[in-house]
Amino acid sequence: MRPRIRLLIPAVFALLIMAVIFAPVGDSSVTIRQELEAGAPAGGSVHDDLVCGMRVGEGIRLESGGGLFYFCAERCRELFVADPERYLVRACVVCKSEGKRTPVSERDGFAASWQEESVLLCSAPHRAAFLEDPAGFFLHSMWGIPSWLYYTCIALVMLLSFGIIERRPKRRGARALPMAGESPASSPRFDLMNIGILSWLFSHRGLRRSVRAFMALAFVGVIAAGLFGNQLPGKNVAPLLTWTIWWCGLVLIILFAGKAWCTICPWDALAGFAERVLSFGGRPLRLGLRWPKLMRNIWPATLLFIALTWFELGFEITLSPRATAYMGLAMFGLAFVSLLIFDRKAFCRYGCLVGRISGLYALFSPVEIRARDQDACASCETKSCYRGNDEGMACPTHQFLPTMEQNTYCISCLECVNSCEKDNVSINLRPWGADLERLHKPRSDEAYLALTMLSLSGFHGLTMTKIWQQTTSWIGEALAIGHSAAFTLGMVAITLAPIALYAGLVWLAKVLARSGSVSFRDYFIRYAYALLPIALFYHLAHNSEHLLMEGQNVVALASDPFGWNWDLFGTASWELPPLTSLPTLWLVQVILILVGHVYSLWVARQVVSSMSLDRWSSIRSQLPMLAAMILFSILSLWLIKQPMEMRSSAM
């Protein structure tokens, strides 16, 4: 592919996402844009799919027995047509969750309600079971991709894999690494600082501070809503904004704007603001200690990531506004305490799970901050980009711009843009995966985080399927332990399994390479980076389901963020259909997974090119990795094939 064309790939993807959201699908579907233009009559075009329980637009419908019914997908319509009575007669929701169907009537049923929805139960114990966890019965199960699409994609994965392995590296042996700050010949760059208005925007500290202040205020608002607002998750903006919109939006930001989230991070902004306010008499408050040597790696962030996942999924924090707020407060607390005790922004550098996850993903991102001219840096005596001056702070994460070769630890604070006395900082657009094309300093802690991200993003998807519920029940019964213990054991097993499998395949790669020049450790660390695109694009594919199917609820919640029956913007009663239809979502998901797979294959080729291996050794050593990538991509496809327990009805 011509180098310049690679610069356009992110833009093409951005257009695709916009097309998904705004383009009408089918002959009579209602898109979010049409809803907004029509003034969004409350509930005017939103209906319940009687088969799966999803809130849907008017895309797929059926006129039957004088009634008009709407469905999320053809599969639901077919099921309805086959046995309409099954879905028209009221049945006990607890029995339904157990796979049974017990018709109930107003006369002999046990009534219960939750979030203004009424249900009938067949018995008092089932009513009790319902009221113990009503949200669980309002989750709807959304169809995964159909089998034909699943098998087609597996075939495509195989074809792409073997197509790329056949395209052997053109040059054998190690390639000379580029000099610091030098762009590899195959990776074009476009300096955004050459555009006047953008240069002004990036170097305007006041503007940055204003955006950070806005984000900090929004964060305080979300925390207040979570703590003091209505504790029904569907009535409170905190869970939806945090777990559905932010968590998915974060990956989208990385994919198109690199580490921009860190630029506007509210935890850091609030911590910095609090520190300044509490610095009486202008004296700095912080102790400025060096971060402990033993912890100068990203293991703290990795452990925090595992802990957060355990809390989030094991204890249903996503459905608890208050617990969500406590998680936010905990992150702010960690940032603030670290700021008080340690030098610069040690928490961002070593401890912040969001910063480190986005840091690894940002190896893939299309934006970078780099020194423009190495000669200018060589003649610089002040090194103000690192040390800071009156114009800009010292680099908060100890990055030295002239030698900074990858995005991982840059938090895009843009202070170096201001502090550089030679106006030598460029903000480049670059192709996706540019940092992965040349791994400058592969590290074991980063490799383990990459593998953990791969494991946990898959685990995240798995926990929303029925299979996971059955698995935890089975573990609990087999070992006579409670749900939490069964969940924890299952999580440990599923987190470790892909890492163990990967280690086994790396060992095989080393054996097959028959070359003593590369150690097992080198293989293990370097190939782990090749799995990052699979993790990133699966993360996006999974979360796009939440964002596109549930994200629209934020329009109503923006008017009533605390669930106190406010109507700030007149949208509190709006009921909008999902942002896209289910078939379109499936298409987007499989495209994302295939793109991730292709990029992983490409990175693996770059990795093997950087090793001192002869032609056949490099091909043989790639084969186990090829198997790993095919396996992980098929696993990703299998996960999106499973019916997914969605949060929208509960949120």
Place this chain on the structure above:
Amino acid sequence: MRSLARPGLIAFLAALILAPGSAEAHHIMGVPHYAYSEEYPQTPVLTYKVLAGRYDLRMMGYPGKPKPGETCTLSVVIQERESRETFPGKVYLTVREDVLVGEDPIIYGPMEALWEDGVFKFSPNLPKEANYIVRVHYQADGAPWDIDLPMTAGDPGSPLATLGIYLGALLALVIIVRAIRIKLDRRAAAEAKE
């Protein structure tokens, strides 16, 4: 896990993990729901119905949500489902405080019920603002039955206390850091003079 809203969260979750699953030999009906009669013009009444073996059990609490320290009345009616005859045996009540960390302390009972016209009556006092688990215990058909009912006194779910502790802890840290900083500055100034 809706009640993560307290200090000691980590210890509690660790305890949850370490705790074995329920393996008691007798019947425990689990934590049931309860409902307030919202339309009732007076103090809310707690009502609960459950099928327990061949008996129907109905429990009513008045007031349904007592103030801390207020004595409430719990009435339990246990009837054989077919014949509607009142349960002939003894019924006991235990009230435990529902704490996040450690074993729930018993704050009332086990107390035998006062029997009045087919109703088993208890008068527990819920001493402080907290969540409680009220357990009705009886023997029927040769097996013990435990029915758990959650009750609340006051508004223990308020996050203000937690928020206060959180902000207090941060403030305490600021003061300590400030003190250390002043000491370090003074030492540096003294060394500079020397």
